[in-house]
Amino acid sequence: MKVLQFTIPVAHDLTIIVQEDNMSHFYPYLHRHKEAQLIWIKEGEGTLVVDNNMHAFRKNDIYLLGANQPHLFKSNPEYFEEGSDLKIQALMIFFDPNGRLAPILALPEMQLLQSFLQQKQSGYKVPTTQTDAIIQRMLSVQYAKNHEVVVKFLDLLQALYQDGNKGETLSSAKMASFSETEGIRIGNIFNYLMQHYERQISLDEVASEAHMTPQAFCRYFKKHTRQTFVSFLNELRINEACKKLTSGKFENIATVVYTCGFNSVTNFNRVFKSVKGEAPKTYLAHYFKNFKT
Incomplete structure (x- = not known):
């Protein structure tokens, strides 16, 4: 790398x-x-x-x-x-x-x-x-x-x-300064999550990928990204869901939910609103209105 x-x-x-x-x-x-x-x-x-x-x-x-x-x-x-x-x-x-x-x-x-x-x-x-x-x-x-x-x-x-x-x-918070070695490790973590976001990813799994204990990984990730592992993964999944929802290739929201790592529509709606500040249907209505104009 x-x-x-x-x-x-x-x-x-x-x-x-x-x-x-x-x-x-x-x-x-x-x-x-x-x-x-x-x-x-x-x-x-x-x-x-x-x-x-x-x-x-x-x-x-x-x-x-x-x-x-x-x-x-x-x-x-x-x-x-x-x-x-x-x-x-x-x-x-x-x-x-x-x-x-x-x-x-x-x-x-x-x-x-x-x-x-x-x-x-x-x-x-x-x-x-x-x-x-x-x-x-x-x-x-x-x-x-x-x-x-x-x-x-x-x-x-x-x-x-x-x-x-x-x-x-583009960025609401700067990442903490880090060495090139730390940057490579963080980049590896980001890439791993981006490649596997569509399925369930446990803390133990991603910590093992980073060669850390779960506790050490949580501290390390928060220190260097100023974001928790769960919040980063949720934002990644919602970002991917938004791309799929606005592509016009999926029939309904429920279809997208299970292709982005969420186990229920209810949980998806809750996380979506916490990340985007509005419900999925409202987000889509605003997106396509702006897209047409």
Whole structure:
């Protein structure tokens, strides 16, 4: 497995780094890098984990991830199936606000944009009303040459800033600082849960996977993620349920319940409301209303 601290595999003689990925699935491990990352999901579906928070991602979603913010994009299980012809595509722009850009952002005229980036260190999802405008500017950065790259990038930042307060914040709580070894272990735990969430998972099982006693595992998980094992697993399952409910591939809520690791509809409804703040039917009504508009 890759180490947690991840160096982006591109030339580092550039201030603004553009990378386009076309692969069978996303890099599925928890990692971080010193650069902030703006990513446009051109094709693909799955789960985005940012710190200890989860979000379903789909085609044309755009996310801004903060510098050194732990994250992973986990493609849906069908992307890993043998013989699958599914692909992911993503356009990414990396930039280090504390590196070569720092003198530019420190200019008095750049105060608003610098403050915006500082406020968005927890990451945010670009609102759908702004998606087309941001895509066009990302493409402008991708195809710009020489000094025009910086000019086009600043125009992109300005566009992000204009509607930045309307975007969904990705992380409500930062994970605690940890070493690369600890990061690998946490990443292993996250991946194990994401691969087996659809069935019953006991505390003893996941503790054994982490080579700890159940008591030590509970303390370790809470210390490093600032979330209990049960609350993280519940959020993971509800996130997966939301993806399935909004996909239109399931006939009813009850069908989804038992494919996401819940043993009863009653328990599912209770956990769903505690995670999302509303009942499943209300969530779906709001989702499809917003989707149509």
